Amino acid sequence: MKFSTEELIEGIQSGNKRLIGKAITLVESKKAEHRIQAEELLKQIMPLTGKSVRVGITGVPGAGKSTFIENFGRLVISHGKKVAVLAIDPSSAINKGSILGDKTRMEELSKEENAFIRPSPSSGFLGGVANTTFETMMICEAAGYDYILIETVGVGQSEVLVSDITDVFLFLKIIGGGDELQGIKRGIMEMVDVIFINKVDQDNLQKAKNTRLELKRALDFIPPKEKDWKIPVLLGSALHNEGLGEIYAKIDEFIDLKKKTERFEIVRTQQAEKRFEYWVQEYILATMKKSNSVEEAYLEHKKNASTMVSSPSTEAKLFVEKFLQNPKSEFRDSEEI
Numbered sequence: 089m090k091f092s093t094e095e096l097i098e099g100i101q102s103g104n105k106r107l108i109g110k111a112i113t114l115v116e117s118k119k120a121e122h123r124i125q126a127e128e129l130l131k132q133i134m135p136l137t138g139k140s141v142r143v144g145i146t147g148v149p150g151a152g153k154s155t156f157i158e159n160f161g162r163l164v165i166s167h168g169k170k171v172a173v174l175a176i177d178p179s180s181a182i183n184k185g186s187i188l189g190d191k192t193r194m195e196e197l198s199k200e201e202n203a204f205i206r207p208s209p210s211s212g213f214l215g216g217v218a219n220t221t222f223e224t225m226m227i228c229e230a231a232g233y234d235y236i237l238i239e240t241v242g243v244g245q246s247e248v249l250v251s252d253i254t255d256v257f258l259f260l261k262i263i264g265g266g267d268e269l270q271g272i273k274r275g276i277m278e279m280v281d282v283i284f285i286n287k288v289d290q291d292n293l294q295k296a297k298n299t300r301l302e303l304k305r306a307l308d309f310i311p312p313k314e315k316d317w318k319i320p321v322l323l324g325s326a327l328h329n330e331g332l333g334e335i336y337a338k339i340d341e342f343i344d345l346k347k348k349t350e351r352f353e354i355v356r357t358q359q360a361e362k363r364f365e366y367w368v369q370e371y372i373l374a375t376m377k378k379s380n381s382v383e384e385a386y387l388e389h390k391k392n393a394s395t396m397v398s399s400p401s402t403e404a405k406l407f408v409e410k411f412l413q414n415p416k417s418e419f420r421d422s423e424e425i
Contacts (some may be wrong), residue, residue, distance in 0.1 A: 100231045105204055108231050112206055115223045122231050136230035138356070139294050140172075141343055144250040144274070146240045147260030151284045154179050156260055156326035158194040161203055163332050170202040172228035174221055175239040186355055204233060224252045251279040255352070256339050258282045263292055263299045268379050277310050284319045284331065284337050296323050297421050317345055353364060369374060376411060 091110055099107025109249040115126045147153050154175070161171040197203050200352075206224065216320065225236050240250050251257040253327040259280040283303060290294040300321045307319055320338050324331015376382045393400040 092221070093125055093132065095370045096129055097132055097230075101136070101316045102225060103231055108204060108227060109206065111227050112224050115227065116220050126223075128398060130226060133226060133230040136173045138229060139227045140225075140234055140236050140334060141228045141256065141339065142225060142236045142238070142254040143258060143339065144238045144240065145253035145257045145260065146250060147286075148262075151260040151262050152326050153260055155282070156193060156286060156332075157237050157239055158197040159169060159326050159329050160335065161194075161235075161237060161331050162200065163329070163336055165200055165202050167336070169234040170232060171200075171204070171235045171384070172225075172231070172233035173197070173199075173203070173205045173206065173237045173239065174219065174228070177315065204228065204231070222359075252283055252359055256281050256342055258335070259340075261285050261299070261303075262287050263295050278313065281313070281317070281342055282335065283319060283336055285321065285323050286326050288323045288325055288330070293323075307414060314346065314351060316340075316347065319344060383409065 096107055096114070100111055111129060114122055114129065117123070117126065125257065132266050139299050144159060145153055157173055158173075158352075161173060162173050175194075194205055198205050221238060225238070227234050236254075238250060238254060259276060263284060263285065285296050285299055285303075285315070295417045300323060303321045309322075312318070320334075322334050322338070323409075324334070326332065343352065346355070377386055385407060389403040392398055393403040
């Protein structure tokens with residue numbers, strides 16, 4: 089059943105989870121007719137967005153991200169808040185579908201009336217998020233969710249890009265998992281706002297304290313992302329709900345600091361500008377490829393790159409220059425461009 093834009097907006101505002109899901113599916117679609125409706129939907133809900141706390145949660149596989157999100161989400165709900173979880177799964181390289189599925193995870197949180205969980209395949213998009221995660225987040229904000237928790241793929245340093253769409257970047261770490269070096273990689277450490285060493289118990293407490301000390305020393309050599317904010321390194325166990333209250337308090341403290349220094353709105357403006365630049369690139373490429381002659385040239389240069397006739401960057405430059413320098417030639421013969 090196809091829903092009108094008005095029906096979807098009404099469903100979003102009333103908190104109808106089924107229609108919220110339908111709206112997200114619409115935004116994720118690559119079909120031309122769906123993109124038109126999705127753009128109209130996003131345009132109309134924009135005045136309803138911007139009031140949530142956006143938290144990116146990352147960590148190596150096995151760090152306990154799902155367990156953390158489930159129990160942290162329930163804690164947030166206990167404070168009278170509504171929580172939306174955008175769980176990004178790695179995708180199949182063949183059909184772009186989600187590999188992990190995410191249908192059976194966070195079972196207890198999914199039962200909460202004030203929680204909404206949306207698994208999305210990354211579809212090969214780098215940065216630990218899906219290419220429409222930002223727009224999905226807008227829908228959740230328009231639906232009145234106070235906290236948006238984004239669980240990243242968790243596969244490496246590239247996922248620090250999630251910091252480009254969130255207010256708080258939380259890094260989950262475990263000890264004894266072979267990720268000690270991963271924990272102090274500069275790319276991640278320059279982006280994090282809060283660090284939580286998870287799965288701590290009496291047997292590994294001393295090791296956890298040593299790891300915390302190492303992380304704090306590493307942080308001393310990295311310029312702070314936010315002035316007057318010393319990145320906290322907290323210990324606990326998400327499984328046993330230990331340390332989650334401290335995380336909640338630190339997130340509130342961090343958001344308050346950013347708002348007092350006016351960094352909150354500045355950063356959000358910068359993030360919106362980056363999304364604009366991303367979509368400019370997407371639409372330019374899609375529009376250019378609508379012309380047969382452009383498509384032929386595109387495939388020609390792409391083949392040169394793939395067969396290593398010349399470097400991919402050189403072929404990309406030649407293709408763009410050919411297009412821009414011949415605006416009135418057959419290269420622009422399509423009325424669709």
